[in-house]
Structure formats: C-alpha cells, structure tokens
Amino acid sequence: MSLQGSCQCGSVRYEIAGQFQLIGNCHCSICRKSNGAAYVTWGIIDPEQFRWTAGQDCIESYPSSPDRYRCFCRKCGASLASGHAGRVSEIVLATVDGDPGARPREHIFVGSKAIWHEITDDLPQHTEWPPGMDA
Known part of the structure; x- marks a missing residue:
C-alpha cells in the first residue's frame, strides 16, 4: 500500500510506502497554535x-x-509533518490525498486542550503521552 499527500497549494508532495502505525488527535498547545485548530490529527509512520x-x-x-x-x-x-533526528516520523493526516486507510484511535495531551473545545467521541483520552509512548 502506498499513500500520497500534499500541501494546500500542491507545491509540496510526499509518499508513504506503507501504512500508518498509529493515528491520534493531539490537543497540545503547540499543535493547536501551529495549525489554528482545536487539535491536530497525526499519523505516525515508519521514517524509512x-x-x-x-x-x-x-x-x-x-x-x-x-x-x-x-x-x-x-x-x-x-503544516505537513513532524520529525525527530532529521527524519519525518509523523504526518498531519489532513494532508493525505484520499483515504488514509485508518482512523484516529485516541486523544493525547487532553490535559492542555483548548478550554472552549469539548471532546464528544468515545476514544481513549490521555492527559499527556499515552502509556508506552516516548516523548
């Protein structure tokens, strides 16, 4: 399976030769401010x-x-991606062109979510990083 994605104007394009390892909604202040939204849905990928x-x-x-x-x-x-050690490891899910093949499984950093936003689904909620996830 291969996924393609792009920015709003189409100048930047990418490809993921595989599936998302995890998809989740992040409510931290950095995600909110960098995307101008109550939260950002990220897809974690294999950087390779x-x-x-x-x-x-x-x-x-x-x-x-x-x-x-x-x-x-x-x-x-x-906003397109996030990386660690010079390698892209997370994609803003909204930049995927078409169906990403998976759906969000959790909310993270709800301890710092926007005061005006109410989470109304039944996905698990984590105050910060979920158990087993390194910062």
Missing part, C-alpha cells in the same frame, strides 16, 4: 517508508520542542 516527491525547495522547518521539528510549505503555510 517516507519520501518527499516534489517541492523540497518549498519545505520549511522549525524546532517546535526538544528534539522535534515541524515542516510546512512556505508558499501556502500548510
């Missing part, structure tokens, strides 16, 4: 299965927290 296929010259990144960086398109501003 990810590659940029177009627009590498349009990709900007910045350190968002210790040992992590976020990538976005400098033309349209769309």
Whole structure:
C-alpha cells in the first residue's frame, strides 16, 4: 500500500510506502497554535517508508520542542509533518490525498486542550503521552 499527500497549494508532495502505525488527535498547545485548530490529527509512520516527491525547495522547518521539528510549505503555510533526528516520523493526516486507510484511535495531551473545545467521541483520552509512548 502506498499513500500520497500534499500541501494546500500542491507545491509540496510526499509518499508513504506503507501504512500508518498509529493515528491520534493531539490537543497540545503547540499543535493547536501551529495549525489554528482545536487539535491536530497525526499519523505516525515508519521514517524509512517516507519520501518527499516534489517541492523540497518549498519545505520549511522549525524546532517546535526538544528534539522535534515541524515542516510546512512556505508558499501556502500548510503544516505537513513532524520529525525527530532529521527524519519525518509523523504526518498531519489532513494532508493525505484520499483515504488514509485508518482512523484516529485516541486523544493525547487532553490535559492542555483548548478550554472552549469539548471532546464528544468515545476514544481513549490521555492527559499527556499515552502509556508506552516516548516523548
């Protein structure tokens, strides 16, 4: 299975040669502010299965927290991915073109969620990182 994705303007494109390992909704303040939303749905991937296929010259990144960086398109501003140690390991699920083949399984960092947002589904909720997930 192969998944493709892109930014809003289509300048940056990527491919994932595999499936998502986990999909979850993050409510931390960094995700909220970088995406302008109550939460961001991330898909965790195997970094070995990810590659940029177009627009590498349009990709900007910045350190968002210790040992992590976020990538976005400098033309349209769309958030695309997050990485660790120079390798993309998480994709903003909304940038996948078509069906990602899986659905969110949990909410994380609900301890810092937006005060005005109410979670109304039955997915598990974790105050910070879920058990077994390294920061």
